[in-house]
Amino acid sequence: MTAVHDHDDTNHEAEVIPLPVRATAERLGDDPANDEPIEGELVPDTTSRALARIKRGPVIPPALAGKAKRAAEVALPAGAQAVKFTGRHLYYVGGGAWDTLASGYGRWTGRDIDARIAAAQAAGDHGVAAQLSAQRNESRRLFLERIKVFGQLMMQAPKFIAATGLLTTAITLIVSIAAWATPGGMGFADVWSALINALVGGFDFVVWAASWAPWAGIALLVGLLIKGYNHRRRRQDVPAFLATPGTGSTEVEITPSVVVSALQRSGIPALRRAIDRMDEHQRAAMLSPIKLAGCGVEVDVTLPSSGDTTVTTEQVRAKRQAVAEGLGRHEHEVFITKAPAARTVRLWVADSGALDEPIGPSPLVNDGFDAADIFSGRAPWGVTLRGDAFLLKLWQCHLLITGLSNQGKTVALRSLLLWLLLDPSVEVHLADLKGVGDYNMLKPLVSTYIAGPTDEHVADATDMVEWAGEEMNRRITEIEANADRYPNGVTSELSRDPHSGFHPIVLVVDEAQVAYECTAKDEQGIPYGGAKANSRFFNAVRKIQNQGRAVNVTFWQGTQDPTNENLPIRARNGAHIRASLVVATESQSRMGMGDAAVDAGGAAPHELRQGLDKGVLVVKDASNTIETVRTHFIDGNAAEIIAERARQARHHIRTRVKETEQRDLLADVAEVLADDGKVKATDVVARLRTLAPNYRPYEQLNADKLKAQLDAEGAQVTKAGVLMVYAERVHQALAEREGGNDAE
Numbered sequence: 001m002t003a004v005h006d007h008d009d010t011n012h013e014a015e016v017i018p019l020p021v022r023a024t025a026e027r028l029g030d031d032p033a034n035d036e037p038i039e040g041e042l043v044p045d046t047t048s049r050a051l052a053r054i055k056r057g058p059v060i061p062p063a064l065a066g067k068a069k070r071a072a073e074v075a076l077p078a079g080a081q082a083v084k085f086t087g088r089h090l091y092y093v094g095g096g097a098w099d100t101l102a103s104g105y106g107r108w109t110g111r112d113i114d115a116r117i118a119a120a121q122a123a124g125d126h127g128v129a130a131q132l133s134a135q136r137n138e139s140r141r142l143f144l145e146r147i148k149v150f151g152q153l154m155m156q157a158p159k160f161i162a163a164t165g166l167l168t169t170a171i172t173l174i175v176s177i178a179a180w181a182t183p184g185g186m187g188f189a190d191v192w193s194a195l196i197n198a199l200v201g202g203f204d205f206v207v208w209a210a211s212w213a214p215w216a217g218i219a220l221l222v223g224l225l226i227k228g229y230n231h232r233r234r235r236q237d238v239p240a241f242l243a244t245p246g247t248g249s250t251e252v253e254i255t256p257s258v259v260v261s262a263l264q265r266s267g268i269p270a271l272r273r274a275i276d277r278m279d280e281h282q283r284a285a286m287l288s289p290i291k292l293a294g295c296g297v298e299v300d301v302t303l304p305s306s307g308d309t310t311v312t313t314e315q316v317r318a319k320r321q322a323v324a325e326g327l328g329r330h331e332h333e334v335f336i337t338k339a340p341a342a343r344t345v346r347l348w349v350a351d352s353g354a355l356d357e358p359i360g361p362s363p364l365v366n367d368g369f370d371a372a373d374i375f376s377g378r379a380p381w382g383v384t385l386r387g388d389a390f391l392l393k394l395w396q397c398h399l400l401i402t403g404l405s406n407q408g409k410t411v412a413l414r415s416l417l418l419w420l421l422l423d424p425s426v427e428v429h430l431a432d433l434k435g436v437g438d439y440n441m442l443k444p445l446v447s448t449y450i451a452g453p454t455d456e457h458v459a460d461a462t463d464m465v466e467w468a469g470e471e472m473n474r475r476i477t478e479i480e481a482n483a484d485r486y487p488n489g490v491t492s493e494l495s496r497d498p499h500s501g502f503h504p505i506v507l508v509v510d511e512a513q514v515a516y517e518c519t520a521k522d523e524q525g526i527p528y529g530g531a532k533a534n535s536r537f538f539n540a541v542r543k544i545q546n547q548g549r550a551v552n553v554t555f556w557q558g559t560q561d562p563t564n565e566n567l568p569i570r571a572r573n574g575a576h577i578r579a580s581l582v583v584a585t586e587s588q589s590r591m592g593m594g595d596a597a598v599d600a601g602g603a604a605p606h607e608l609r610q611g612l613d614k615g616v617l618v619v620k621d622a623s624n625t626i627e628t629v630r631t632h633f634i635d636g637n638a639a640e641i642i643a644e645r646a647r648q649a650r651h652h653i654r655t656r657v658k659e660t661e662q663r664d665l666l667a668d669v670a671e672v673l674a675d676d677g678k679v680k681a682t683d684v685v686a687r688l689r690t691l692a693p694n695y696r697p698y699e700q701l702n703a704d705k706l707k708a709q710l711d712a713e714g715a716q717v718t719k720a721g722v723l724m725v726y727a728e729r730v731h732q733a734l735a736e737r738e739g740g741n742d743a744e
């Protein structure tokens with residue numbers, strides 16, 4: 001709701017800033033029409049600028065809207081801050097007093113222990129519940145015992161007083177008679193008056209002591225109030241409107257009643273009605289024990305299904321934000337998946353803020369980590385949400401990593417590759433179709449290294465995959481022809497033997513979308529890109545995905561922002577391991593992870609936060625286990641160090657580095673013209689092919705293409721009967737380019 005205030009042009013101290021909040025499904029979408037202002041606040045000009053930045057910046061996820069509000073409060077006027085400060089501390093005092101009273105009453109009546117027993121029973125901790133029950137019964141017994149003793153004491157008190165009085169009187173009488181009978185001592189009356197003086201003195205003392213009682217009572221009360229106040233203050237336990245800016249008002253503890261209440265208020269009418277109708281025991285029976293799971297807790301919830309009420313797991317998953325808010329968490333801190341039991345959802349709830357804490361470094365960066373084994377080992381990739389190390393088995397697996405741009409795909413792919421290269425038996429062929437140097441440190445380790453985004457790079461990457469296809473066919477033929485020698489196909493022993501011809505070959509293409517989308521054609525007019533029957537890259541990939549695994553030829557690909565065009569359906573379905581960083585929509589999650597992973601496994605990379613969850617992957621491994629993994633970040637420097645270790649491990653391995661050549665056409669033409677003033681374009685093309693025999697762009701060149709390219713460089717090719725290249729123009733274009741470069 002936007003408040004409207006009169007705005008005085010001469011006074012720019014305040015303006016109204018609506019804070020935009022979008023629905024979750026839109027937070028990565030592009031529908032600005034749905035920006036709904038939620039609140040207007042009167043803020044000073046400085047804040048308005050700060051808020052304008054918030055407004056222009058990335059859309060604020062609903063779960064973080066509170067943060068935006070708090071940001072506005074930081075700059076409240078001093079008076080308002082003072083009022084808020086006073087209100088907050090008065091609230092601590094009042095709330096603390098109430099807490100003290102309530103806990104005293106609870107302890108007195110045994111309600112506190114009853115509540116703990118109910119919670120333990122609901123959580124299924126029957127041992128704890130039994131222990132607490134025994135403790136409660138014992139306290140009650142002791143309490144009754146004490147009352148009984150006290151009652152008996154009270155009954156005895158008059159007799160005791162009378163007996164004490166009589167005894168005192170008797171003793172005083174004897175002492176006074178003795179005093180009277182003793183010459184020169186105290187008189188009879190003196191003894192009695194001494195007794196009376198002692199009694200009066202005692203009474204005066206009691207009166208004096210009683211006069212201090214109110215002060216002692218006040219001191220006790222103040223002590224209790226301070227205790228309650230401190231308790232509340234430490235927990236920042238105040239309503240949000242009084243909370244200190246920049247702090248959460250309170251961390252909600254995940255108890256059975258909190259979970260049930262979050263579900264009840266999640267906005268699913270059937271679920272609310274069903275829970276409303278349940279008694280305490282039925283509600284508790286919905287939940288499994290709440291277990292600690294990494295930096296959070298995990299609980300399974302059996303959804304009600306009877307008569308007219310059926311609540312599906314999908315319905316609950318669709319209400320993730322509402323459930324998270326009911327649990328006192330941000331949306332990204334709650335993961336809702338299907339549990340193995342029917343009609344059961346599994347909630348994993350992070351400790352507040354725990355997911356924003358960094359995870360430790362990769363084990364790969366440890367000095368001692370200098371060997372890997374693709375057959376029996378597993379690559380350390382990160383930690384699961386439960387805090388367990390996540391290790392990936394890579395032997396004979398095709399792999400796919402997708403995600404939006406700049407979310408950590410290359411870093412994640414590279415860290416798997418670094419591990420792989422620590423096994424010297426693996427031959428890696430790498431094509432990085434972005435080519436900005438992310439894989440430079442791997443160049444001495446791989447057998448093919450292609451780095452760059454042009455059509456020529458795609459052509460080279462295609463050659464690389466096709467070559468691997470031929471090697472795969474050779475292996476298959478060899479096995480078929482020698483069935484008696486290879487009764488068990490390619491075993492790990494065979495793979496480990498470098499002379500067997502069956503060692504592991506892994507092809508890696510990062511930014512594979514560049515290849516799938518490439519529109520270039522080869523000399524025969526066959527397209528490199530696309531997903532048609534004759535698309536070269538796609539077909540080479542498919543062949544390896546279909547048959548390569550069994551003969552140790554596998555294909556890994558990384559692609560950005562998947563669509564059906566840049567990641568053909570059959571190319572993605574051929575991967576055994578599928579991993580996705582944040583994507584924009586559920587349909588992209590389906591492309592990256594597959595329908596089954598999304599529907600049955602609850603994989604939801606579209607629910608990750610773009611920009612904030614960099615390096616967080618939803619992974620489906622070869623055994624169809626789905627995990628959300630926070631991958632270790634291995635930066636360029638650490639990667640260099642690990643690569644050096646890999647280099648030492650494979651120093652005896654000879655690698656063929658194939659780099660895509662980038663030649664300078666103008667300089668080459670100048671060279672082949674030599675001293676000639678002008679040469680036919682067709683002859684220049686022939687000379688260029690002689691100069692660089694295997695350079696693909698020259699293989700595909702003809703006179704017309706040469707004209708187009710030289711014209712673009714400023715060295716006009718004109719017709720004198722036939723197309724002619726003039727040396728003077730070429731040199732002039734070169735000089736101009738040099739001049740331009742110098743000027744820069």
Ligand SMILES: Nc1ncnc2c1ncn2[C@@H]1O[C@H](COP(=O)(O)OP(=O)(O)OP(=O)(O)O)[C@@H](O)[C@H]1O
Pocket residue numbers: 403404405406407408409410411412434560614615616630631632633634
């Ligand atoms: N595991 C991680 N933890 C934290 N931050 C990470 C992690 N991985 C990557 N990042 C951050 O994300 C940035 C981008 O990573 P990377 O280059 O791998 O993205 P990308 O998805 O490959 O991008 P593009 O597709 O545009 O090439 C890194 O520079 C780094 O700051």
